[in-house]
Amino acid sequence: MQRNSRSSRILAGALALPIIGALIAGCSSTGSTDSTAQSKEPVTGGTMVYASGDAEPSCLDPHVGGNYPQALVASQYLESLFTKDANGQIIPWLAESTEVSKDGLTRTIKLRDGITFTDGTKLTAEAIKANIKHLKDPNTASSTGYLAVGKVVSIDVKDELTAVLKLSAPDNALLESLSMPWTAIESPKALERDQATNCAGPVGTGPFKVKSWEHQKAVNLVRNEDYVLPVANGERASSTAYLDGITWRFIPEAATRYAALQSGEVDVIDNAQPDTISSAANAGLGHLDAPRPGSSNRIELNSSKVPFNDVKVREAFIRAVDANTGVSALFFGTAKRSNSLLSSVEPLAYSDESLFTTDTAKANQLLDEAGWSERDAEGYRVKDGKRLSLRFPVSTNQSVPAEQSLFEQFQAQAKAVGFEVKIDLLDLSSWYGALAKHEYNLVSAPYTKVGPSVLRVLYHSDSTVPAPSGYFANNAQVKNEKLDKLLTEAEETEDEAQRASLYEQAQKIVLEGYYVLPLYDQQNHFLYGKNVHGIGTTTAVSSPVYFDTFLDQ
Amino acid sequence: MCTIAWAGRKVGGALVVLWLVATAIFIAIRLIPGDPAEAIMGGPGSQASAEALAAARAEYALDQPVLAQYVLYLGKLITLDFGTSYSLKQPVTQVMGEVLPNTLWLSLLALAAAWLMALCFAAAATRSNRFGSWLGNLLEIIAAAVPHFWLGAVLIMLFSSALGWLPAVDNGSAQGLVLPVLTLALPLAGFLTQLMRDSLAEAMGSQFALAARARGESRLKLFWRHGLRHAALPALSLTGWAFSSLLSGAVVVEAIFARPGLGRSLLSAVLARDIPMVTGIALFSALVYILVMALAEGLERIINPAGDQR
Numbered sequence: 048m049q050r051n052s053r054s055s056r057i058l059a060g061a062l063a064l065p066i067i068g069a070l071i072a073g074c075s076s077t078g079s080t081d082s083t084a085q086s087k088e089p090v091t092g093g094t095m096v097y098a099s100g101d102a103e104p105s106c107l108d109p110h111v112g113g114n115y116p117q118a119l120v121a122s123q124y125l126e127s128l129f130t131k132d133a134n135g136q137i138i139p140w141l142a143e144s145t146e147v148s149k150d151g152l153t154r155t156i157k158l159r160d161g162i163t164f165t166d167g168t169k170l171t172a173e174a175i176k177a178n179i180k181h182l183k184d185p186n187t188a189s190s191t192g193y194l195a196v197g198k199v200v201s202i203d204v205k206d207e208l209t210a211v212l213k214l215s216a217p218d219n220a221l222l223e224s225l226s227m228p229w230t231a232i233e234s235p236k237a238l239e240r241d242q243a244t245n246c247a248g249p250v251g252t253g254p255f256k257v258k259s260w261e262h263q264k265a266v267n268l269v270r271n272e273d274y275v276l277p278v279a280n281g282e283r284a285s286s287t288a289y290l291d292g293i294t295w296r297f298i299p300e301a302a303t304r305y306a307a308l309q310s311g312e313v314d315v316i317d318n319a320q321p322d323t324i325s326s327a328a329n330a331g332l333g334h335l336d337a338p339r340p341g342s343s344n345r346i347e348l349n350s351s352k353v354p355f356n357d358v359k360v361r362e363a364f365i366r367a368v369d370a371n372t373g374v375s376a377l378f379f380g381t382a383k384r385s386n387s388l389l390s391s392v393e394p395l396a397y398s399d400e401s402l403f404t405t406d407t408a409k410a411n412q413l414l415d416e417a418g419w420s421e422r423d424a425e426g427y428r429v430k431d432g433k434r435l436s437l438r439f440p441v442s443t444n445q446s447v448p449a450e451q452s453l454f455e456q457f458q459a460q461a462k463a464v465g466f467e468v469k470i471d472l473l474d475l476s477s478w479y480g481a482l483a484k485h486e487y488n489l490v491s492a493p494y495t496k497v498g499p500s501v502l503r504v505l506y507h508s509d510s511t512v513p514a515p516s517g518y519f520a521n522n523a524q525v526k527n528e529k530l531d532k533l534l535t536e537a538e539e540t541e542d543e544a545q546r547a548s549l550y551e552q553a554q555k556i557v558l559e560g561y562y563v564l565p566l567y568d569q570q571n572h573f574l575y576g577k578n579v580h581g582i583g584t585t586t587a588v589s590s591p592v593y594f595d596t597f598l599d600q
Numbered sequence: 601m602c603t604i605a606w607a608g609r610k611v612g613g614a615l616v617v618l619w620l621v622a623t624a625i626f627i628a629i630r631l632i633p634g635d636p637a638e639a640i641m642g643g644p645g646s647q648a649s650a651e652a653l654a655a656a657r658a659e660y661a662l663d664q665p666v667l668a669q670y671v672l673y674l675g676k677l678i679t680l681d682f683g684t685s686y687s688l689k690q691p692v693t694q695v696m697g698e699v700l701p702n703t704l705w706l707s708l709l710a711l712a713a714a715w716l717m718a719l720c721f722a723a724a725a726t727r728s729n730r731f732g733s734w735l736g737n738l739l740e741i742i743a744a745a746v747p748h749f750w751l752g753a754v755l756i757m758l759f760s761s762a763l764g765w766l767p768a769v770d771n772g773s774a775q776g777l778v779l780p781v782l783t784l785a786l787p788l789a790g791f792l793t794q795l796m797r798d799s800l801a802e803a804m805g806s807q808f809a810l811a812a813r814a815r816g817e818s819r820l821k822l823f824w825r826h827g828l829r830h831a832a833l834p835a836l837s838l839t840g841w842a843f844s845s846l847l848s849g850a851v852v853v854e855a856i857f858a859r860p861g862l863g864r865s866l867l868s869a870v871l872a873r874d875i876p877m878v879t880g881i882a883l884f885s886a887l888v889y890i891l892v893m894a895l896a897e898g899l900e901r902i903i904n905p906a907g908d909q910r
Contacts, residue, residue: 185655310761
């Protein structure tokens with residue numbers, strides 16, 4: 048085993064890191080004019096009230112299940128082995144260093160010394176072992192975390208602070224996977240409790256800890272008085288959070304959430320809607336725009352059935368709609384049009400605008416060529432007596448009103464060239480049901496994972512095979528041997544330049560095959576009151592951490 | 601009619617209704633597409649392994665024949681065991697017990713507020729002129745027709761955002777209750793006033809009222825003694841219905857004002873396909889409905905012992 052170039056670069060990156068303020072995981076606070084945050088002297092004290100519009104998690108341990116609402120709250124009391132710096136590079140966090148064997152099958156992780164969990168347990172290599180075991184245990188019912196550590200077959204504890212992970216295949220995305228809150232490290236002692244108890248109060252090393260959980264109302268977090276910041280932050284190397292605590296409330300109604308922020312009943316809200324964001328700027332409220340990593344928000348075209356099994360029809364649909372105008376008008380300038388499969392915070396994102404320009408003349412020509420040359424009485428194209436009809440199930444839980452309006456615009460634009468688009472607004476279960484039964488031609492499904500390896504989850508032909516629950520991630524049903532090979536090699540290489548090149552080739556195949564219409568980054572918008580300062584530090588999945596945050600007293 | 605026989609008939613009827621409701625829920629749940637085991641393993645889209653799903657099926661007896669499941673289900677219901685919530689992994693009765701007081705308190709306050717408002721409006725209506733009566737009638741109809749969702753949003757905009765008088769979300773204080781109670785009470789008050797005013801006007805203008813007035817009885821006394829009794833009867837017989845409408849209104853109001861409660865539990869349980877939770881709340885609501893209806897009928901018997909030979 049030897050230290051290769053990749054792990055040394057990571058170490059160098061960590062040492063070169065000047066202050067943790069730069070750890071704003073590639074999320075510039077666009078629209079935010081928080082100049083007071085820098086000039087203001089931080090004050091200790093006060094309880095911040097955070098209002099989430101996401102569903103209340105059924106378990107506060109993000110190992111169980113593994114969705115974004117869990118990541119948002121867990122980032123306050125749990126920490127990961129790795130995280131992302133301002134340039135989108137992965138750096139060690141609870142880990143101190145890491146190295147990988149030449150064959151890529153052995154990954155050694157050394158932990159920082161002197162960190163303890165809030166139950167007093169010391170952070171040791173045993174914790175890594177217990178956590179990965181917990182993720183892989185079917186009874187934990189982990190989804191995101193389970194997939195992330197899928198290639199880890201065994202964990203050896205070499206010494207108190209060193210764990211050696213054996214992999215079934217090389218996985219250069221492992222550190223990215225271990226930077227996510229869904230693989231965060233919890234106290235092994237706490238993990239031994241039964242699941243219900245652990246769900247109600249997971250024990251981590253974060254700047255806050257869970258004090259109590261009042262169902263449907265709030266999770267009460269208090270400051271971890273013994274917090275040790277893993278990576279030095281100038282003068283704040285070993286200090287604790289400024290806030291006494293956070294009241295993490297659940298306010299499902301967007302209008303109520305914003306009214307509560309305006310009246311000062313709450314300090315920060317998430318899931319801010321585009322129209323609210325633009326009016327908040329006028330009201331002098333702060334705005335943090337933290338796009339999620341992984342995939343962009345996009346419409347996928349199901350290539351496994353008529354009519355999208357014909358690339359000409361796929362291109363015709365994409366050329367028929369005008370996403371640029373729709374996005375800028377409906378999102379009030381809060382979302383930037385994407386022409387990439389990956390989020391703008393992913394360094395390896397490849398973009399090609401020319402593929403997605405609107406051209407109705409070309410759309411009509413392509414449809415004629417594809418044999419959809421006749422039209423019925425209602426103006427829709429027909430072929431062999433069948434109408435050019437598309438089913439578009441839309442999840443009302445995942446799609447904001449502005450996005451639903453955008454889809455309606457697409458519907459009208461596609462009609463002009465002869466497509467019939469049937470939009471079905473569905474609850475989440477019915478929506479998954481429609482996908483599992485392949486009752487869709489178009490679909491918009493979010494997927495958050497750190498790093499370009501999300502491409503393998505979404506576009507490798509393996510992902511067209513449903514899990515026992517019926518779930519599959521490759522909604523576009525891309526089956527391409529060359530692409531499969533590229534994605535596998537891209538995950539196994541330890542050469543950074545080669546990795547970038549392989550992922551670029553892979554993205555080109557998907558984009559140029561017109562399987563996907565990219566729209567914009569996954570939206571993560573936070574609004575905060577004038578009394579709130581120092582918001583901006585985020586985890587690798589762009590979930591804010593309130594370690595640096597303080598309130599006017 | 602003997603009171604004991606009446607009560608016995610009520611209890612018997614209630615049991616039959618509960619059994620029918622329970623059966624309807626059981627059938628409806630089997631008709632919903634989707635695998636309950638998937639809901640147990642963390643909801644739709646969960647990537648649970650085959651063995652984890654099998655374990656979940658065995659744990660909740662979903663691997664048994666449908667008839668066996670039905671018998672098992674009824675057997676548990678008889679012992680008031682609603683099972684364990686899929687999403688919260690806690691006994692349904694425990695979850696319901698935690699949030700029930702919030703919803704009951706909200707509903708009872710709203711019912712009281714609605715009755716109070718209705719009485720005032722109805723009393724005022726007996727003294728108003730033709731235009732006033734027309735205006736009152738219009739306002740009642742509007743109040744009765746507005747959806748809770750819209751009313752709640754308007755009240756928040758007015759009293760929280762614009763005036764800053766009242767909190768938009770539940771903060772544990774009494775002020776936090778004002779807007780949710782108003783949101784629930786106003787439509788109901790509009791409806792009750794409609795019911796009361798005609799019988800009140802009729803009573804106050806009737807021969808015996810005139811006679812009483814002639815004997816020198818004050819208008820207020822007349823209103824309390826006679827008018828109210830007449831006006832209250834039709835409204836009272838609808839209070840059972842009104843109370844259950846408050847429970848369904850609570851689903852919306854609890855979501856808007858971010859209050860914990862039975863309604864919000866129901867909403868999230870439906871979204872998570874949490875079958876035991878949905879069953880528990882639905883059965884409980886049916887039980888409350890039956891109880892309140894019986895109570896209202898009993899009260900009616902007390903207020904109006906002569907009865908209408910109904």
